[in-house]
Amino acid sequence: MDKNIFRNLSYGVYVVTTMDGMRQTGCVANSCMQITSDPAVVAVSINHDNYTNKCIKESKSLAVNILTENADMTLIGNFGFQSGKDVNKFENIPFEWAYGNPVLKDSTCGYFAGDVIGSYETGTHTVFFVEIKDAEVKSGTPMTYAYYHKVKNGKSPKNAPTYLPEEKDEKETPGKKWVCSVCGYIYQGDIPFEELSEDFVCPVCKQPKSVFEQK
């Protein structure tokens, strides 16, 4: 069985947001699909290891923010490569409210929000079924998962269902690039990487300089 087949499924890139008690939180997801049209019910899959999973189970409500192609990669780093258990992901993120959930003001072509009406548990992920009560369309082209990988050079967190170890590109010359071992960000600044301050953090996942590897 060739698991690379799953690379051929098509997805978008979403930030799923909810409330953690009185605090806003959320995570990145790509597994989201509409199930019924009237009432509008959507399925969203979230890993058990994502803090957002626990928060959705408690709040029984969520919003899906549809990222646009020009969304900044630091937004994905903010929501996708750190845990809402440790940090306030909304600290520097402009947001508004939709059906009791925080929704991003920027970098999205819209959102929908509603109540969790059911769920299905698997070994690693919960599939939430959400009846949508509020939705707004904004301008912009939705970012596809393929675009995120091919054009934006994005990586998958290890708890994504679509995660596969990266294939080695044998055409590349080793030892020329500094790559974040956590999120895959490739340093491309003008200052040589070795000369960067020790305070330098990955602009995508906020990890320290020490996690970068020369590849």
Place this chain on the structure above:
Amino acid sequence: MDKNIFRNLSYGVYVVTTMDGMRQTGCVANSCMQITSDPAVVAVSINHDNYTNKCIKESKSLAVNILTENADMTLIGNFGFQSGKDVNKFENIPFEWAYGNPVLKDSTCGYFAGDVIGSYETGTHTVFFVEIKDAEVKSGTPMTYAYYHKVKNGKSPKNAPTYLPEEKDEKETPGKKWVCSVCGYIYQGDIPFEELSEDFVCPVCKQPKSVFEQK
């Protein structure tokens, strides 16, 4: 609530195949996503009105064929715009076997197949959870749902969760095109539509000449 938001979700275009007793059958679907990586579990949503839904419930097994961008629209017509209850959809379709299910030999960049291990019922659709046991990658670029609509001018059957009445394009001159009222195929042959034989059928959905409307 603006339901047009659901147009901004990203999907692929798939033919879901299974057995109807000793007979091969299947339908077109776009709502398919991977849920877990190990074991590989995928969710597939199929409308109750699709004959394939009943067949999957009985066979407890299915395959997902991932269509490529160059897949012929008649293939989508064959599987998407007629019922396996009435016709043998595999009559003219070359296929091979994968885990007891028929899979398409052409127009796909691969398939995966396995056992239904659970399901979730909604008002109109069943979401099947399938543990994948066999998969093969073939060459080609996966067709996205956006590509199907924008480049191939494809339409959605009325029982798709993503179905929305088509928006009128006010730039178009009315009365110039013959359009299939069932699947949206636009006749573009050299012979004037009025002069076509009464035996003419829509090449996509096989409906008779009488269902065409001038728009």
